[in-house]
Amino acid sequence: MHTNQDIHVSSEVGTLRRLMIHSPDEGIGKVIPTKAQDWLFEDIIHLDTMRKKEYDLYLKILLYFLDYQNIHSRIHTIDLPESQRHFYKPDKEDYFNSDKVIEPQALLSHILEKNDIRSRMIASICAHEGTSYSLQDELMELESSILARTMISGILPDKRMIFPPIPNFIFTRDLGITVNDHILLNKPKKKARTRESIIMKYIFFNHPMFADYTDKVIEITDPEDFFLLDDEEQEQKSVTIEGGDVMMVAPNHLLVGVSERTSIHAASKVVHEMHKRNIVEKVTVVKIPAKRAYMHIDTTFTQVKRNLWVMFGSFSKEGLKKEQGDFIPSLGNFKSENELEILQYVKGENYDHPIRFNYLEDLLNDISLNDLHSTEPTQFIYSGNNKFPHGRREQWTDSCNVLALKEGVVIGYDRNDKTSEGFEKHGMKVVKAADLLQDFAQEKLFPEDIKDTLILLPSAELSRARGGSHCMSMPLKRDYI
Structure with missing residues (x-):
């Protein structure tokens, strides 16, 4: 089982050494149309397709780059139909079991072996979900690995569904962000994500892997008198934050988005906390429109190399100027629907x-x-290659949401054709994940050979969940760049 390990992230593109991911679980297959939006999904998902034909490739790419020996020695048996069913989850005999690509369900199973944590956690989750008191006794009798699976999927071994699913648990970035050697926990806006937050708090504060970091886990909370405020005041002063709105872009610099999911009050608390603890020198707040289409800042831009970014064209200089071009100034103040506000707060200076x-x-x-001391001009790839209407269409399917495995090697979705063209225009190779994995398996290529490459995942089902490869990862360790 994973024990205490070095945890440190100081950029978005340093070589990735360790991360946390959650493979799609059976709860996702229980999302029904009438509840999909309540559970923050736009559509219902075909679980087997998502897991075996799409996420399977994501997981194997991660394992090849981060834990080569583990995956390469087993790749031929993993792909057998019978074994594939047991590859994803810790309660199965053929679980991939990596200490580099870490499944929170495995960590949860480990801490549930301690009776005091087990009883406290069952009580916390059952209170939140409003279950019967007798159910707690039933859960206490489950074996730890089965209990961990049930807490996440909401489904007992006899197939009774006792909790709602938490399908967004696949987006592990939203649960916590590594900021240098600290971990910033989330405080989700939507009730559908509260159980995820409870689970991760117990893991971060109780698992041996984080034993040296418990005083470096940062929780952002509501004001002390929050419960005294009326509903309108609570809405205005709420403190909510999700990891998709937080980017560790350089050792001295953190970005925090204000969005549909992260509030101004949360961003303010992060600025103060980062400076008070002397974690970073600069915190830049990027306020984007509070719209479902954007959700978090990492749906509108992510980093590819120290001098190369992919971003949503409507938020670009050209896009904003174009929108304002039809406006007659004498008519009064004009605010674009895509208006951005970007404010940088430096430690020790007047806020x-x-x-x-x-x-x-x-x-x-x-x-x-x-911050990153690039010696080359900064370049930008735009969603949909800045072609109408592909820019907006492909931003919706996460064209701007890529995960860097190392500088210049990123994972994206295959359905974003025009954005891929933009990558090629900037000198990047574009390869399908399945083709790359075949070359790795046959030892025609090795992960260290891959440079300046966009790796494309099949994404018919994954894209329905409204999150890309950046969303589906919580980096715990990256090399310095």
Whole structure:
């Protein structure tokens, strides 16, 4: 079982050494149309297709790059139909069991072996879900690995469904972000994600893997008098934050989005906490429109190399100017529906006078040149290759949401054709994950051979969940760049 290990992330593109992911579980297969939006899914998912034909490739790519010996020695048996069913989950005999690509269900199973944690956690989750008191006794009798699976999927071994599913648990980034050697926990806005948050809190504060980091786990909470406020005031002063709105872009610099899911009050608390603990020098707040289409800042831009970013064209300098071009100034103040506000707070300086960036490209260029010391001009790939209407269509299916395995090697979705063309225009190779895995299995290529490459995952079902490879990862360790 995973024990205490080094945890440190100081960039978005340093070589990835360890991360947390959650493979799609049986609860996703229980989402029904009338509840899909309540559970934050836009559509119902075909679980077997998502898991075996799409996520399977994501997981194997991660294992090949992060834990080569583990996966390569087993790849031929894993792909046998019988074995494949047992590859994903810790309660199965053929579980991939990596200490580099870590499944929170395995960590949960481990801490549930301790009776005091087991009883407290069962009580917490049952209270949140409003179950009967007698159910707690039934759960106490389950074997730890089965109990962990039940807490996540909501399904007992006899197939009774006792909790709602938490299908968004596959988006592990939202649960916590590694900021240098600290971990910033989430506080989700939507009730559908509260059980995920409870599970991760117990893991971070109780698992031996994080034993040296318990004083470095940061929780952002509501104001002390929050429960005294009326509903309208609570809505205005709520403190909610999700990891898709947090990016560790350089050792001295953290980005925090204000969005549909992360509140202004949460961003303010993060700024103060980061400076008080002396974790980073700069925190830049990027306020985007509070719309479902954008959700988090990592749906609108992510990093590919220290001098290369992929971003949503409507948020670009050109896109915003174009939208304002039809406006007659004498009619009064104009605010674009895609208006951004970008404010940077530097430790020790007056918070009343932050540094203001007019455009997203200006901020990203500043990060590339001044924080990451790029010696090459900063470049931008735009969603849909900036072609109408592909920019908006492909942003919706996570064209801007890529995960860097190392600098210049990222994972994206195959359905975003025009964005892939943009990658090629910037000198990047574009390869299908299945083809790359076949070359790895036959030893025609090795992970260290791969440079300046966009790896494409099949994404017919994954894209329905409204999150890309960046969302589906919580990096725990990256090399310095």
